[in-house]
Amino acid sequence: MHVIVIYVLAVSGLLALVSLLPPLAARLRVPYTVLLAAVGVALGLAIQTFAGQGGTGPFHDFLNSLAEMDISSEVLIYVFLPVLLFETALAVDVRRLFDDVWPILLMAVVAVFVCTFAVGYALNLFTSMGLVACLLLGAIVATTDPAAVVSIFRDLGAPRRLTMLVEGESLLNDAAAIALFTLLLGMLTRNAHGGATEAAMEFLHDFAGGVATGYVCGRVVCMIVEPVRDQPMAEITLTVALAYLSYVLAEHYVGASGVVAVVTAALVVGSVGRTRISPATWGALEHVWKQLGFWANSLIFLMTALLVPRLLGGIGWSDVGLVLVVVGAATVSRALVLFGLLPLLSGAGLAQRVSHAYKAVMLWGGLRGAVSLTLALAVTENGRVPDRVQGFVAVLVTGFVFYTLFINGTTLRAVINLLGLNKLSPVEHAMRNRALALSLTGVRERVEGLAHRYEVDEQAVGSIVSQYSDRLDAIVRERSTEAPLNNEDRVTIGLVILVNREEELYYEHFREGILSRGVAELLNRRTGRLLDAVKAQGRAGYRAFEEPFISFTPWMRVASLLHRRLGIHAPLARRLAFRFEILLGVRTVQRELLEFINDKVGQVLGTDVACELEGILTVRLAMVEQALAALKLQYPDYALILQSRYVSRAALRLEEADYRALFAESIISQEILSDLQRDLDDRRRALDALPKLDLRLDLMDLVGRVPLFEGLEGDRLRGIATLLKPRLVLPGETIVRRGERGDAMFFIASGAVEVLVPGLDEPVQLGTGEVFGEMALLTRQRRNADVRAMGYCQLLVLDVRDFHRLVKKDASLRAHLQSVAEARRNPPPKPAEAVQEVATPLADPPTVVEAPAAESAQARG
Numbered sequence: 001m002h003v004i005v006i007y008v009l010a011v012s013g014l015l016a017l018v019s020l021l022p023p024l025a026a027r028l029r030v031p032y033t034v035l036l037a038a039v040g041v042a043l044g045l046a047i048q049t050f051a052g053q054g055g056t057g058p059f060h061d062f063l064n065s066l067a068e069m070d071i072s073s074e075v076l077i078y079v080f081l082p083v084l085l086f087e088t089a090l091a092v093d094v095r096r097l098f099d100d101v102w103p104i105l106l107m108a109v110v111a112v113f114v115c116t117f118a119v120g121y122a123l124n125l126f127t128s129m130g131l132v133a134c135l136l137l138g139a140i141v142a143t144t145d146p147a148a149v150v151s152i153f154r155d156l157g158a159p160r161r162l163t164m165l166v167e168g169e170s171l172l173n174d175a176a177a178i179a180l181f182t183l184l185l186g187m188l189t190r191n192a193h194g195g196a197t198e199a200a201m202e203f204l205h206d207f208a209g210g211v212a213t214g215y216v217c218g219r220v221v222c223m224i225v226e227p228v229r230d231q232p233m234a235e236i237t238l239t240v241a242l243a244y245l246s247y248v249l250a251e252h253y254v255g256a257s258g259v260v261a262v263v264t265a266a267l268v269v270g271s272v273g274r275t276r277i278s279p280a281t282w283g284a285l286e287h288v289w290k291q292l293g294f295w296a297n298s299l300i301f302l303m304t305a306l307l308v309p310r311l312l313g314g315i316g317w318s319d320v321g322l323v324l325v326v327v328g329a330a331t332v333s334r335a336l337v338l339f340g341l342l343p344l345l346s347g348a349g350l351a352q353r354v355s356h357a358y359k360a361v362m363l364w365g366g367l368r369g370a371v372s373l374t375l376a377l378a379v380t381e382n383g384r385v386p387d388r389v390q391g392f393v394a395v396l397v398t399g400f401v402f403y404t405l406f407i408n409g410t411t412l413r414a415v416i417n418l419l420g421l422n423k424l425s426p427v428e429h430a431m432r433n434r435a436l437a438l439s440l441t442g443v444r445e446r447v448e449g450l451a452h453r454y455e456v457d458e459q460a461v462g463s464i465v466s467q468y469s470d471r472l473d474a475i476v477r478e479r480s481t482e483a484p485l486n487n488e489d490r491v492t493i494g495l496v497i498l499v500n501r502e503e504e505l506y507y508e509h510f511r512e513g514i515l516s517r518g519v520a521e522l523l524n525r526r527t528g529r530l531l532d533a534v535k536a537q538g539r540a541g542y543r544a545f546e547e548p549f550i551s552f553t554p555w556m557r558v559a560s561l562l563h564r565r566l567g568i569h570a571p572l573a574r575r576l577a578f579r580f581e582i583l584l585g586v587r588t589v590q591r592e593l594l595e596f597i598n599d600k601v602g603q604v605l606g607t608d609v610a611c612e613l614e615g616i617l618t619v620r621l622a623m624v625e626q627a628l629a630a631l632k633l634q635y636p637d638y639a640l641i642l643q644s645r646y647v648s649r650a651a652l653r654l655e656e657a658d659y660r661a662l663f664a665e666s667i668i669s670q671e672i673l674s675d676l677q678r679d680l681d682d683r684r685r686a687l688d689a690l691p692k693l694d695l696r697l698d699l700m701d702l703v704g705r706v707p708l709f710e711g712l713e714g715d716r717l718r719g720i721a722t723l724l725k726p727r728l729v730l731p732g733e734t735i736v737r738r739g740e741r742g743d744a745m746f747f748i749a750s751g752a753v754e755v756l757v758p759g760l761d762e763p764v765q766l767g768t769g770e771v772f773g774e775m776a777l778l779t780r781q782r783r784n785a786d787v788r789a790m791g792y793c794q795l796l797v798l799d800v801r802d803f804h805r806l807v808k809k810d811a812s813l814r815a816h817l818q819s820v821a822e823a824r825r826n827p828p829p830k831p832a833e834a835v836q837e838v839a840t841p842l843a844d845p846p847t848v849v850e851a852p853a854a855e856s857a858q859a860r861g
Contacts, residue, residue, distance in 0.1 A: 597613050
């Protein structure tokens with residue numbers, strides 16, 4: 001049979017067999033990996049028994065093709081391992097991974113070394129085999145396989161944190177174990193030599209080099225994917241290429257760990273890919289990678305299991321004893337790390353406490369699988385490894401892997417049930433009953449509505465409605481007996497729900513094209529930190545994060561400085577557009593969350609908690625509104641342009657959706673749709689270009705619009721303008737205090753302030769181009785209001801002493817001021833408003849705010 005035909009028949013036959021195993025595993029209630037191993041061994045025995053005996057038919061040809069297929073470790077490592085690792089890492093929530101990063105690193109790195117040395121030294125005591133060979137075997141069995149464990153966890157509804165600990169450990173310990181395996185194999189074949197220090201440095205080089213290579217590759221792909229956005233085939237293909245390229249580049253060009261590189265690249269794509277890859281493609285990409293991961297895991301396990309009968313052909317009772325030694329050493333070393341070292345991390349404050357039940361499941365669930373078998377196969381294929389060592393590694397690794405699969409794997413479900421990890425906590429149980437009651441009520445109403453709509457007889461639908469009513473009554477009775485949740489627990493639960501919902505809403509707005517990629521990434525990173533704060537401190541953590549969430553960044557301050565000092569407007573324009581979009585996005589989502597509280601959360605957690613949550617959100621929303629108002633006051637013209645861009649982007653998205661709907665309904669053809677899409681792309685690119693930031697502030701014009709200086713000649717206005725001194729004011733800083741003497745007037749060159757007038761419910765807000773405190777130039781009586789910066793403000797200050805020195809030299813200017821002061825003291829009769837004591841609107845945009853007491857009603861008549 002031709003070699004190509006052999007491979008096609010073998011692989012297609014294995015895939016057909018694999019498709020039948022998941023439902024069989026579910027029916028038998030055994031882990032899928034365990035069933036794969038059993039089927040693989042059975043196939044291996046069938047090959048040894050029936051292959052090459054001259055039979056005919058598809059079955060014999062299939063067995064013969066498997067027997068003739070060259071299953072080498074290189075094929076398994078280079079074809080299947082990158083896909084297997086990438087798929088597993090892509091599904092990991094990076095933020096939650098970092099929540100338990102220290103326990104995961106302990107299990108993934110420290111536990112690998114402890115297991116390697118424990119198994120190596122234990123075997124060295126019971127055999128005449130060299131220490132390096134024993135350590136090599138220890139490194140091979142140090143890597144765990146999460147496939148079986150995670151599938152059991154998901155079936156039983158095990159706690160999410162337990163699943164994350166196991167997934168994170170398996171991802172990184174594969175990398176650590178394979179790097180250590182490569183180092184020890186080199187020492188065994190005399191390709192490497194040196195002491196423990198050199199070995200440790202080489203390990204760190206492999207690990208760090210793999211991280212750097214994977215990170216760079218992942219970021220480059222995230223950049224390259226932008227030009228092919230909205231091209232699902234190209235985007236998904238890029239990620240497949242990334243899995244293999246990162247592995248090959250690290251292994252053969254950087255000289256680092258390819259496994260670490262693949263895992264790192266996948267984590268990078270998983271963390272930032274949702275905003276780089278087009279939203280429509282992301283769901284398809286996850287589905288494709290799940291399929292690729294299923295194929296890779298199934299084929300690599302079956303192909304290695306096929307070799308088990310051959311590898312265990314010469315096993316004896318002494319080998320069985322050594323397998324038990326490996327089992328004992330590996331178990332004790334894992335228990336030492338879990339129950340000895342892990343509590344030290346919690347005691348040092350580096351990690352949350354891990355319960356004894358979690359530790360017990362992690363100990364019993366340390367299954368070994370395809371990676372260990374593949375590494376053992378690599379040893380047997382290495383001609384520079386002595387035959388005696390090859391047989392030693394093959395027999396013991398295979399025996400240990402199958403012990404963990406058929407003993408630990410088949411009983412893990414029972415251990416989880418025994419420890420009660422498949423049960424809900426009291427808080428979770430109470431939440432489950434509340435959510436279930438809400439759901440059952442809604443379903444019952446919808447069933448009645450459907451029956452009425454389709455005119456179904458009452459007898460036909462009555463039994464179904466009564467079933468839901470009975471279930472609802474049972475839930476109500478159960479809720480009456482359960483321990484009530486205290487108020488603080490319910491508030492914390494509500495805040496966690498709101499923050500998670502907030503993250504989902506940001507992604508929804510990104511998918512709809514309302515939020516840009518950069519803003520969506522930033523908001524979701526901040527939401528992740530907000531969630532951490534809520535989990536750690538409850539409502540106090542939420543409130544502590546409110547102000548930093550919308551505060552100015554150092555980059556904003558640098559951009560503002562460049563604009564003021566050097567006239568470089570592009571950085572500030574970019575930061576303003578970014579900040580404006582952030583504030584609009586946060587405001588929109590906060591308002592949606594208020595509706596979400598009323599519609600959903602209140603019904604689950606109670607109206608009292610809903611009111612508290614609403615109050616917390618209202619405070620945060622008010623801060624966002626204030627920041628938006630300050631931005632509009634500081635850059636009024638630019639804010640209008642930014643608002644127009646924001647609405648235009650949303651309009652383009654709606655327009656595109658309408659065009660696609662018309663195409664789906666066959667109203668327009670593909671050619672018309674393509675033409676319309678090109679027009680949309682052109683307009684979208686035009687929107688991406690930032691408008692120029694122009695504050696249109698001229699000092700002469702700014703000074704001339706102040707009522708005190710109205711009508712002065714240009715030379716005198718120029719003289720006053722030369723006296724202005726810049727002053728930077730920080731957000732929240734009080735510029736003028738009520739009761740202090742007026743010694744200066746202020747021009748707002750850039751920024752926004754609020755004037756807190758006694759007796760007024762709302763402060764008076766002033767923005768760029770407006771002035772306050774000008775009556776201090778006429779009299780130095782005490783201020784009658786506080787003036788506070790709403791953001792970073794660039795003020796121009798006119799000091800009274802400097803101004804008076806100018807007035808003494810200019811008799812005409814002195815006469816002008818005296819006439820203005822006289823007019824202010826005897827104004828024509830008109831209705832007095834309280835705010836007129838503080839803010840006097842002009843015919844032109846600027847508003848003059850008077851702070852001294854002399855600028856009160858008495859001074860103005």
